[in-house]
Amino acid sequence: MDFELTPEQLTMRDTARRVVERELTPILERHDARHALPKNAFLQILQILAPLRLTAPRIPEEAGGAGISMLDYGIIFEQLPPQVGMNLLSHEGCIGRLYAECSPAQKSRFLPDLIAGRKIGCTGSTEPETGSDPRGIKTRLVRDGAKLRLHGRKMWITNASVCDVMIVTCLDAREPNGKPSVIKAVVERGMAAFETREIETIGLQQGYLGEALFDGCEIPAENLIESPEGGTAILKKSWAVNRPLVGLQAVHLAQSALDLALDYAKLRKAFGKAIAGHQLVQKNLSDMATAVMSSRLLCYHALATIDRGAPADGASAMAKRHAQNSCEQVVWEAMNILGALGLAREARLERMYRDARMLSIPDGTNELLALIHGRELTGVGAFRDAPAAR
Ligand SMILES: Cc1cc2nc3c(=O)[nH]c(=O)nc-3n(C[C@H](O)[C@H](O)[C@H](O)COP(=O)(O)OP(=O)(O)OC[C@H]3O[C@@H](n4cnc5c(N)ncnc54)[C@H](O)[C@@H]3O)c2cc1C
Structure with a gap:
């Protein structure tokens, strides 16, 4: 057992510190410490992190990711200011889950813009009435003639107010008389009847924590995730x-x-x-x-x-x-x-x-x-x- 960081880990840590000091901190300091960053400032941050492969640390190099160990990722991640770290975690976590769960066609549609930091991703599971116990979710995917529609609210979602892509966990109620199972749908910014708002909180105030409302939001069938691994x-x-x-x-x-x-x-x-x-x-x-x-x-x-x-x-x-x-x-x-x-x-x-x-x-x-x-x-x-x- 060796408690010293390897020379490579020291280089990663020191590079991350330099990027924070020279490139991220000036962006954060240009904006009000008490309010969420404008979306373009966070996109700028993601585009600084993308060439370092930090937008996709959990996916292999051949798929455009960093292909690093989670320990190495942690050593780098520790250097980031938490108001950036929390939003990056939501973004790259969304990328990791899309990579693990989506079909090849879905991956090629969603991943390139997210990995490059041109778009922002997040994951919506928590709802106003349920958080720790995910079995209580009520957001439903229903059939409406030939269309699929999403009804419900997600709350306390990192990046919600600025996201371009949200993985939404919901109940599959397409068969009105069947027992609803859990399914995931990818909701994209610009879809009708999908709204988000930022919620003011005690801390991490330059970051984003928000709410999303789906009021019959139409979901194309190709945006449903059929996870092969479960x-x-x-x-x-x-x-x-x-x-x-x-x-x-x-x-x-x-x-x-x-x-x-x-x-x-x-x-x-x-x-x-x-x-x-x-x-x-x-x-x-x-x-x-x-x-x-x-x-x-x-x-x-x-x-x-x-x-x-x-x-x-x-x-x-x-x-x-x-x-x-x-x-x-x-x-x-x-x-x-x-x-x-x-x-x-x-x-x-x-x-x-x-x-x-x-x-x-x-x-x-x-x-x-x-x-x-x-x-x-x-x-x-x-x-x-x-x-x-x-
Ligand atoms: C900064 C931040 C970022 C977040 N990002 C996301 C995100 O990106 N996506 C997302 O889906 N959600 C996100 N969340 C929501 C978060 O996952 C939930 O808030 C969390 O799971 C707790 O749920 P809750 O707030 O509904 O509290 P509840 O589940 O209602 O719990 C309330 C209290 O009861 C306690 N409690 C509950 N059950 C038990 C038990 N069995 N035994 C003992 N105590 C219990 C809890 O510990 C807590 O103190 C975020 C929240 C924060 C603050």
């Missing part, structure tokens, strides 16, 4: 990868907060010396560094487990939950170390705190992640009540 298996695989990646966004924030606090503690003087020299400040810095390192290692471990092809549901759930919880604590401690300045907007920690809060929900809330991990540890599922004994 949609559920692909969805589970994509969650297992997404969780440590979201965890690494938390690591990015926590590392930034720790760096700020360390620099400040060495400069700020109280009671005749730098506060870094006070024992309790050192203990807090030690706690913070421990939280950052343990989070990073758990996320890398989960991704390496996926790369080995071993079961990773528990490892992924543990990594994301630990990294998100740790990140909140680290940012909180960094705020303390900066004293009153820690609360000021100019110190940037309040924004990190708000951004960290956003990471506790997507791809499994912390409670659900504990249950996924717990199920693996104990072999007993705790999600649903057992049927009452008669």
